[in-house]
Amino acid sequence: MGESNISRRTMLGLVGGAGVAVGVAGTSLALGPSGVAQAADVSAPISFYGTHQAGITTPAQDRLHFASFDLITKSRDDLIALLRAWSAAAAQMTAGHPAGATGAVDGHPAAPPDDTGEALDLPPGGLTLTIGFGPSMFDGRFGLADRKPAALAELPHFVGDALRPEISDGDLCVQACAYDPQVAVHAIRNLARIGFGKVSVRWSQLGFGRTSATTRDQVTPRNMMGFKDGTNNIKAEDTQLLDEHVWVPQGDGPAWMTGGSYMVTRRIRMTIETWDRTSLAEQEGVIGRTKKAGAPMHATGEFDELDFEAKGPDGKPATPMDAHVRLAHHTQAKGARILRRGYNFADGSDGLGRLDAGLFFIAYQRDPRTGFVPIQQNLGGDALNEYIRHVGSGLFACPPGVAGPGGFWGEGLFA
Amino acid sequence: MNTPRTRMIAAGAFAATAVLGLAACGDKADDKGGASNEIAVTATDSECKLDKTQLSTGNYTFVVENKGAQVTEFYIYGENDVIVGEVENVAPGLTRKLSVPLKSGTFQGTCKPGMVGDGIRTPITVTGDDAVAADDAELSAAVATYKTYVATQADELVKLTEQFTTAVKKGDLDEAKRLYPLAREPWERIEPVAEIFGDLDPLIDGREADLAQGQEFTGFHKLEKDLWIGKDIKDSGPIADRLIADVKTIAEKAKGAELSAAQVGNGAKELLDEVAATKMTGEEDVFSHTDLWDINANVSGAQQAIEALRPVLAKRDAAFLGTLDTAFKTVNDTLAKYKSGDGWKLHNELTQTELKELSDVVNALAEPLSHVGAKVLPTQ
Numbered sequence: 001m002g003e004s005n006i007s008r009r010t011m012l013g014l015v016g017g018a019g020v021a022v023g024v025a026g027t028s029l030a031l032g033p034s035g036v037a038q039a040a041d042v043s044a045p046i047s048f049y050g051t052h053q054a055g056i057t058t059p060a061q062d063r064l065h066f067a068s069f070d071l072i073t074k075s076r077d078d079l080i081a082l083l084r085a086w087s088a089a090a091a092q093m094t095a096g097h098p099a100g101a102t103g104a105v106d107g108h109p110a111a112p113p114d115d116t117g118e119a120l121d122l123p124p125g126g127l128t129l130t131i132g133f134g135p136s137m138f139d140g141r142f143g144l145a146d147r148k149p150a151a152l153a154e155l156p157h158f159v160g161d162a163l164r165p166e167i168s169d170g171d172l173c174v175q176a177c178a179y180d181p182q183v184a185v186h187a188i189r190n191l192a193r194i195g196f197g198k199v200s201v202r203w204s205q206l207g208f209g210r211t212s213a214t215t216r217d218q219v220t221p222r223n224m225m226g227f228k229d230g231t232n233n234i235k236a237e238d239t240q241l242l243d244e245h246v247w248v249p250q251g252d253g254p255a256w257m258t259g260g261s262y263m264v265t266r267r268i269r270m271t272i273e274t275w276d277r278t279s280l281a282e283q284e285g286v287i288g289r290t291k292k293a294g295a296p297m298h299a300t301g302e303f304d305e306l307d308f309e310a311k312g313p314d315g316k317p318a319t320p321m322d323a324h325v326r327l328a329h330h331t332q333a334k335g336a337r338i339l340r341r342g343y344n345f346a347d348g349s350d351g352l353g354r355l356d357a358g359l360f361f362i363a364y365q366r367d368p369r370t371g372f373v374p375i376q377q378n379l380g381g382d383a384l385n386e387y388i389r390h391v392g393s394g395l396f397a398c399p400p401g402v403a404g405p406g407g408f409w410g411e412g413l414f415a
Numbered sequence: 416m417n418t419p420r421t422r423m424i425a426a427g428a429f430a431a432t433a434v435l436g437l438a439a440c441g442d443k444a445d446d447k448g449g450a451s452n453e454i455a456v457t458a459t460d461s462e463c464k465l466d467k468t469q470l471s472t473g474n475y476t477f478v479v480e481n482k483g484a485q486v487t488e489f490y491i492y493g494e495n496d497v498i499v500g501e502v503e504n505v506a507p508g509l510t511r512k513l514s515v516p517l518k519s520g521t522f523q524g525t526c527k528p529g530m531v532g533d534g535i536r537t538p539i540t541v542t543g544d545d546a547v548a549a550d551d552a553e554l555s556a557a558v559a560t561y562k563t564y565v566a567t568q569a570d571e572l573v574k575l576t577e578q579f580t581t582a583v584k585k586g587d588l589d590e591a592k593r594l595y596p597l598a599r600e601p602w603e604r605i606e607p608v609a610e611i612f613g614d615l616d617p618l619i620d621g622r623e624a625d626l627a628q629g630q631e632f633t634g635f636h637k638l639e640k641d642l643w644i645g646k647d648i649k650d651s652g653p654i655a656d657r658l659i660a661d662v663k664t665i666a667e668k669a670k671g672a673e674l675s676a677a678q679v680g681n682g683a684k685e686l687l688d689e690v691a692a693t694k695m696t697g698e699e700d701v702f703s704h705t706d707l708w709d710i711n712a713n714v715s716g717a718q719q720a721i722e723a724l725r726p727v728l729a730k731r732d733a734a735f736l737g738t739l740d741t742a743f744k745t746v747n748d749t750l751a752k753y754k755s756g757d758g759w760k761l762h763n764e765l766t767q768t769e770l771k772e773l774s775d776v777v778n779a780l781a782e783p784l785s786h787v788g789a790k791v792l793p794t795q
Contacts, residue, residue, distance in 0.1 A: 072772075072775050072776075072779070110788055110789040111785075111786055111788070111789030112786065196778045196779050196782040197742065197776075197778070197779030197780075197782060198779075200771070200775040200778075
C-alpha cells in the first residue's frame with residue numbers, strides 16, 4: 001500500500017504542501033457517506049466534534065501519547081470546569097491551533113504563554129484526543145456513584161497478570177494519537193498543564209508505531225515480535241460489526257454512554273530477547289500465522305480465512321491448539337470481538353540490559369464483559385504467554401462525541 | 416539554589432520587565448513598581464537645581480546631592496505647603512534619595528541649607544492621569560512592604576548563620592547539625608532576591624552536583640557534607656568563616672535591592688520552582704535530607720510576597736487571589752502532616768505516594784503563581 005511506503009522525506013514534503021489546503025482538507029479523514037474512510041492525509045485535521053469521539057474508528061495514526069490522570073480535587077464543579085476547559089483546548093489543538101485564549105506567543109510578554117509552543121509551525125497531524133472515565137471516578141467523590149455503568153465492572157485477574165498499580169488504572173485518561181509524535185506529546189502536555197490542581201498524571205505511555213489497521217486501506221503493521229498484528233481487526237468499514245461490538249447502543253446501560261465505547265488498555269511487556277532466539281517455525285506456531293505474509297498456517301494470503309479444522313501434512317491441526325490466533329479468535333471466545341488500536345513501545349532498557357519494549361494494547365468494545373474479558377480469559381493457555389507479561393492495565397468508559405462548540409466531554413454524565 | 420538554567424530564565428524575565436517599561440511609558444518612570452525615574456537634585460548653600468521639572472504622573476526618586484557647605488534637607492511641597500516627601504540631614508558631600516509618587520498638580524522642590532527657613536524653591540509641574548499615579552502608589556507600597564520583609568529575613572539570616580558557623584568552628588557536631596536547617600530557613604524565604612547577586616549565590620548555596628570542574632565546593636552544602644557524611648568538622652573552619660562573610664555581604668545587598676512589584680511576584684513563582692526542581696526530589700539537602708525545612712521556608716517566602724501584593728491583587732483580580740489563597744492553604748495543610756517536633760520529617764522518611772501528593776499541591780500553587788508577575792505590572 002502506498003501510504004506506509006512514503007518515506008519520511010516525502011511525508012515532510014506533503015506536510016509542507018498541505019499548509020494551504022488544511023482548511024478545506026478538514027474533513028477528509030471522516031467517514032464518507034458510504035461509510036468508507038478516505039486515505040489518510042498525515043497532516044490534515046480531524047474534526048473533534050461528532051456523534052462518536054474521534055480516535056476510535058479514525059484510521060490509526062502512527063504515534064501515541066496516552067496519559068492516565070487521578071483527580072486530586074474533590075469538587076464536582078472543578079471536574080466539570082476541567083472537562084469544559086479540556087474540551088475547548090482539545091477542539092483547538094485537533095484543529096491545529098495552540099491552546100488557550102492567547103496561544104503560545106500572543107499573550108502578555110510578562111506572563112507565561114497559554115500554550116507551550118512546541119507544535120507551532122506543525123500541521124494538525126491528524127491529532128485525535130479521546131477521553132475515558134475510569135471506574136474510580138464513580139466512587140462517590142463527585143456524586144456519580146449511581147451513574148456508573150455496569151460494564152465498567154473491575155476486570156478479573158487473568159492468568160499471568162503481573163500488574164503494577166503505579167502504571168495501572170486512573171480516574172480519567174486521554175488517548176492522543178497523531179502522525180507526528182511532537183503533536184501528540186504537545187496535546188497531552190497542555191492538557192496536563194490545564195489540569196494542574198485538579199488532576200495529577202498517574203502514568204503515561206508513548207507509543208511509536210501503530211500495531212493495528214482500523215480501515216481496509218491501511219497496511220497491517222507489525223508488532224515488536226515482527227508479526228503482522230490486527231489482520232482480523234474490526235475495521236471502520238464494518239459498520240454492522242461496529243454497531244454490534246464497539247458502539248454502545250441506546251438502552252445498553254446509562255443513557256450518557258449511548259454512542260460511546262469502553263476502552264481497555266494493557267501494557268504488555270515482551271521478553272524480546274528470548275523471543276528472538278526462538279526458531280522461525282516455533283514463532284509461527286506460537287502466533288498461528290506465517291511471519292512473512294501474516295497468512296493462516298494452512299493458507300498463503302494474509303486475509304485468507306482462518307480454518308481451525310485444517311490439518312497440516314503431519315495430520316495435526318495446522319493452527320496449533322495453543323496458538324495465539326486460535327485462542328483470541330471470536331469463534332473460540334464466545335463470539336467476543338473488539339476493535340484493537342494498540343501501539344508498539346520501547347521505553348529504553350531495563351537494569352539487565354534488556355529492551356523494555358512491547359505492546360501498549362488498546363481495545364474498544366461495547367462491553368468489556370463480553371469483549372476483552374472472555375478473550376483474555378481464553379488466552380490463559382496461550383503459547384505466547386511464555387514471551388509476554390501484562391504489567392499495566394486500564395479500563396475506561398469513553399463517552400459519546402461532543403456535538404459542537406460549547407459542549408464538553410461527558411456532558412451527559414453531569415446532566 | 417537554582418540550576419543555571421532556571422537562573423537564566425529568571426534573568427530573562429527581569430530583562431523583559433525593563434523592555435516593557437521602556438516601550439510603554441516613554442519618558443515616564445521606567446519601572447513604576449519600585450525603582451523609579453530618577454531626578455538629580457543639586458543642592459548648594461544658595462541653589463536648588465532639579466534636572467527635570469516638567470513631569471508626568473508616576474513614581475519618582477529625587478537624588479539629592481549636597482554640594483554646599485551646610486547640612487541640608489530636601490522637601491517636596493504640594494498645595495498650601497503640604498509635605499509630600501522629605502529627606503533630612505543630607506551632610507555636605509553626601510547624596511541621599513527621596514522616592515515619592517506624584518499626582519498631577521504643582522509642587523515645590525525645596526532645599527533647606529542649614530535646615531531652617533522656607534528654603535530655596537523650584538516649581539515642579541506634574542500632568543497626566545491620576546489613576547495611574549494612585550496605582551503606582553499602591554505598587555510602591557506593596558514593594559515597600561516586601562522590602563521590609565526582606566530586611567527582617569536578611570538580619571535573621573546573618574544571626575542564625577553566625578550561630579551555625581560558630582558551632583562548626585567549636586567542633587560541636589550535634590549543635591551544628593541542629594542549626595544547619597534553621598540557618599537555611601531565612602535564606603530560603605528570600606532566595607530570589609539573593610540570586611540577583613549572581614556571584615555570591617553559588618558560593619553560599621551551591622550544590623556539589625552543580626559544580627563545574629575545578630570549582631571549589633563551599634558554603635552551606637559543603638558544611639552539610641562535612642557534618643553528615645564526613646562527620647568531621649575540625650578542618651571546616653575556613654569554609655565556615657567564608658560562609659558567614661559571604662552571607663553578611665549578600666544580606667546587606669539584599670536589603671538595598673531595588674525591586675518592582677512584578678519582580679516580587681516572579682520571586683514568589685521562583686520559590687515554588689525551587690521546591691519543584693530540587694527539593695521535591697531531595698537533591699537540595701542530599702546529605703542531611705532536611706529538604707522539608709527548605710520547602711516550608713520557600714512556601715512561606717512566596718506567601719509573604721503575595722501578602723505584600725494582596726491589596727493590588729485584590730483590586731485587580733479578586734477571584735485569582737482567592738485561587739492563590741486556596742492553593743497556599745492546601746500546600747500548608749499538606750506540609751503540616753510532616754511536622755515533627757519543632758521541625759519536619761526528613762525527605763527520605765516520606766513515601767513516594769506522600770511525595771507525589773506534595774508535588775501535586777505544589778504544582779497546583781505554582782501554576783497560578785506564575786501569572787502574578789504579569790498581573791501586578793503598572794497600568795499604562
